[in-house]
Amino acid sequence: MNGQQQRQIEIIQAAALSAQSLPMLASGLWFHHDIRDNFYYASYLFAAAVDEEIQSLLNNPADSKKKAESVLERVLQLQQKDPDEPLYGHFPLNLNPSPELAKAHELPVELMGSLMVYFYARYGQHLGPELQEAFERALHRIYEGGFYKKPLQLFNHHEAKYTAAKIIFGQFYEDQELLQDGIASLKRTMERVTAQGMPEYGALPWFWHWVQAFTCAWELTAEPALKQQLAGMLDYLWRERALFYLKGAWVGAHSRGWPHDAPADRNVLHDYVQFGDFPLGDRMPRTEYAGFLCYPAPEDALRRALERNQPEVVTKQMIKIDTGEEIPLHSYAYVTKDYAAGGIWERVKEFDNEQIRWMVSFPVTGETGVNQLYFFHPGEGWREGDPRHQSEYAEVLYDKNRILTLFPVPEHAEQQEIIGVLPKGTWIRRVAGLYGQVQNGFVSVLLHGHYTFEELEDYNLVRLQGKPAAAAVEILGRDEAEKLAIGSLAAFAERMGGVEFILQQASRLGGKLIYTGISHQDLLELIVASPGQSVARKNGEEMNYFRY
Template sequence: MTTIQQRQVEIIASIAAAAYIQPILSNGFLFEGDVRDNFYYASYLFAASVDAAIPFEGNRKEAKDKAERVFLNLLGIQDQDPASSTYGHWPLNLRPTPQEASKNTLPVELMGSLMVYFAQRYQGQLSEALRTAFDNTLRHIYQSNFYRKAVTNYGHHEAKYTAAKLILGQRYGDADLIKDGHESLRITLERVTSKGMTEYGGLPWFWHWVQAFTCAWQLTQDEEIRSDLAQMLDYLWNERATYYLGGAWVGPHARIWPHDMPRDTNVLHDYVQFGDFKLPAPMPRTEYAGFLVYEAPTHCLETALQRRSTPVEIKRQVPKQIGQAEHEQDHLHSYVYITENYAIGGMWERIREFDNEQHRWDVAFPLDHLEGVNHAYFFHPDLEKPEGDLRHQSEYTEVLFHRHVIMATYDIPENQPGYIKGCLPLGEWVESPTGLFGRFANVYLAVFIQQPYKREILEDRCFVTSQGRKNAVVVECIDLAEAESHGIRDVHHFADLMLAKQPHFGENNILSYTSLTNDTLLVSGDPTKEITSLVNGEAVDFTSYTVA
């Protein structure tokens, strides 16, 4: 058994143990909130019940019976009426009852292909009733034609449709559907390799790409199609490795959920592939990491796992989503500075992504280096969704990224919330009227804030708020080895040194700063200024930003 397989077994055993003790609700399901969790947990429980190689302390017969009951209930609430507008679909949540809950297009997109995988892998161990139920369900999925859509946006929905075309086409001997799926795969592969992914850092979307195409790769028998799927997966894992740091996803994100930020917890596929951090106890996205695997190329593993003391800068062009770009060549620009102990950077341009969940900038740290959250960032909350989950940023920000420094200005109109908020990891912090200076693991972090602030120490993070319609934040990060070269002995000495380097908050929202490496940085928060960012007197050069 390879180390990758060992980590998969560890995941299966852990989730199966949770599923075994999870009580079945009065409606016959394990969960009401997301119908897919019933499928995932039942899959892991069934796998542990029939495979003696998977550690399991419960009664395996009882576990198998429980998993099959959940499966039968799940398959029984699929819309199997060919005349229905939701034919082949499931409800997403099961309230008020599984039978009354409205059907949703999302569950079948990913779960449908994974059901093919499960039914094929365990066909010899399913009861006759369950095997028949899966056969009926999968045929309804195939006949529903939900996946027969052209590729136009190159996003995660179409990635899942493409995989479904290949998987269902093969299962039902549909040569035309396989051909359609193969063509969809080819044009998607050409698009992302030549222009990049519009869903940059888009969790959980990215993992849906990985799962869908890994599922198709594991099931597909046609060698030419399998080769193209391997190329797609090589690309995806290279993308993941580029922005990987000890379980953290560094850099900007097109979308984040609370389990992605400010602590990375959607990490099971990372754990299987890289394994350089502890398997976390909370698993908010179990999905199929314990079953599906495609081993990343050696160069991807080296990129992800062999971060050296010599930092790297990643400067990327990112295509805007279809409908957002005025011209074919319109791009966003992503910048990340990655060291072995931290990564710092973000997206130069603010854009309103789906559900306004763009995560603009932050400092990220390896998961095992910290207790609690592993990201540090500030933002102005959007008026429409100012809830307390540290997402949904407004447009009233200008930024500058340069190596281990981030500068951000906030020019907030009267009709918007008049404050910024931020999240910092737990650690040893020194407070001053103009900033916070911290040490955790192998890193020192300086955070200058223009306006007065308040810091609350919570169970897993520091929460910071700062009032004022003209505000700014400067963040500088330095690891212990470099700190020693500056004669820094401890966090108090670091604070003393940095307090002598106060940023200058000038008129017209001009912010200037000289870094520890003596780089002079200037950013203007005035949108009427032609040049908003200067590094050592020079405007930022975006011509050096590449697709890959």
């Protein structure tokens, strides 16, 4: 048994132990917020109950198996069984206030349908005869419903799941036409993402849906040529992941993220299984099928992810397709063994306005505190306590371990404050800004404007006001600090206290930021004429990020 398999068992054990102690609702389910969680936890509990090496950890394996089967049966009962209904073969999503009243929804079957095939193929022989028949009927309804019969247009996570499902159900039901459609879609998808990048950059949980869907297809495929094609897609996905990986963290810009993706990387189960170089911790917000599905990443991806001895600059261009228009986007990340910094140069409106423009990331520690640092102006969808949903009022400059941001917030904007998220650590507060030690990194946050600092349970909250407000972030890892003869936070703060962060020609909607810092002698300038109109310069020359 290799390390990846051992970590999968660890996840199965943890999910099963959680499931056996969950209170059962009157509906015969554990959750009403999302039907999929019932299927996932029942899968883990069932797997543990029939595995001779794991079942001894359960209070009563026979009762656990019976409970898991009961929940699986209830999930299948909620499928839309009427072939005349438009969502035939689908399941409801949110089950409140009553599962019987919940209407079928197009999302659950996208991923859960393929995973049901995997579960039945792996564990069907252990199911009771009635539940076996129920699974066979449910899977056939999914096949007949044909949720996957949609054309490739956006090359996003939905279409990735449709492509994988065509392959899975085409093989399962020996439907050659459907299978060939899936193979052709796989080829087109591979050509698109390798040539133009993934438009859903840093998007969690969507990236994991790509991984789950194609790993599921790979696991269920025996035909060598097709299995190799699926392996090629998965090699690409894991190489993409390795580029932006730092001990469980997903570094750089995110096109969208849920509360468990920012300001803390907690959607980490697939990373944990694959890499295993960080503690898992107690939180598992998206168990899904990480305990069952694992495609071993290629050796070069593993080396890149795990051997961060030398700093690396990662630049990417992605083509975002929006209402028929192709928009080039450019991301930048500087990755070291102690921290990573970077983001995306362009601001675009993403799904649910969840783009995170830039961040500084530290390794995942398994503790409750956050591991991300960033500043933003609140935009559409923002609310107190949820540090996401950024507005368009930010102009940026990225250069290795330094980030400059100016916030040209107009007078009519509903929110005037800039929000800053700082991880827990040791922080020294000065009028000019904050100096902190987070894990093995020293962080300087110089600010233009008046700020307040508040210690919350999981992170420190900064509120910044200025006309315009601006921030300069500079990070040093342990080795970088030693080269500068900095051995303590006090010494770092003293050295950074002499750094000039200048704002010239300031107006509410612009200005010229000038910054050098201590780790490099390059002069950085961010010149903002108005929102969306800025020039980034290094030593007087324009930084041509669009040449990526």
